[in-house]
Amino acid sequence: MTAKRGRGHRVGLTREDVLHAAVRLADDEGVTAVSMRRVASELGVEAMTLYHHVAGKDALLDGMVEEVLRSARSPQPSDDWQAVLREYARTLREALLTHPALISLVATRPALTTRNQDLVEAVLTALCSHGFEPKAALDVLHSLAGFVVGHVVLDTATPDTDGSDVDASTHPLLHEAMSSGRRTARFDAALDALVTGFQATLARQPGR
Template identity: 40%
Template sequence: MKARSKHTPLSRERILSTALSILDREGLEAISMRRVGDELGVEAMSLYNHVANKAAMLDGIFETILRELPAPARSSSWRSALRKRARELRQVLRAHPHALPIFATRPAVTPASLAHVESVLEVLRRAGFSPRRALGALQVLAAYVVGHTIATRSPRKPDEDARPAYERLSEEHFPRVREAARVLANYDETKEFELGLEAMLTGLEAARRGHSSDMEG
């Protein structure tokens, strides 16, 4: 039997904090009830009194990361509110790149996570979005933030990293790729993120006013 931990008594918050710490250091593959129990100095069975299973632990990690978001602040418009939230979510996700697969594949489940969903839906509904369009706006915004962060921040193992030799391409057959490759040396991914974000907000504004293709069908 393992010695009982002499630190803070076991709790859901402590278990999830430990799981997040392991994930940040070692990656998602390292997360298991046994591994977290070992880190805490307790038997894995002890964790089940606070976290039902591994799925609940992943949902809890999702929640724990979202707790790092600032409290929603009053904004002059729905666009500024969503712009601010998208930037904040991107910053939090960039701080936990190993957690990106969780956000790409799992919905918000716990009440604490759903509170963030509720706050964004409330902003959109107050702005005049229908329930269906509000949900669509939330979904595409979250997908964009998570997807862009995966593309620019997702950890890669050395043997998985791709290093295209653009300079070896034929200028005759790939003139635009060669041109773009020269830009990459000084490329600003944050400006790219902002460009996509503004384009999305403009599209959502059109949808809100009913000028876009029908999202209600």
């Protein structure tokens, strides 16, 4: 562990350093292990030093959500709004699978930090440029995010299976379906169905 700096000493320490340390700690020991004092210890500083970078534990937890969502790439301009949503969903899934201990934080904290709002604004801009009203676009984004979080919760809570524990003679269809064991393929199939369904939302927009 790094030698402790003096109380209040901030040279070389950034908000990103604090958030990265908190995320690493959660990855290793779970979210319950995260506290201002413990993160400070990981960084080799006094706990009070962290308050120069985050206002308190709530701000620290919000920042950790921000760090996870940072991996969900902001959409690039595209003529295909469905492609924008698919890309966002897939990168969000990847980010959550990389930090499974933080799924509960992402699911329960609004975490309306500036960077998170920037990401939401980018997705809304992409949708509104194709005819969605802002409120409808936000409903679409919330539905998509909820789908991704729920899917990842199931994936991380239950082991994948090759169908070997299902009797093919009595349950042949279930055995065949489970023998694929392809969670990503199942995710993509469900994602396609959801995103395609949003076409109905677009069709209901004023002027359509």
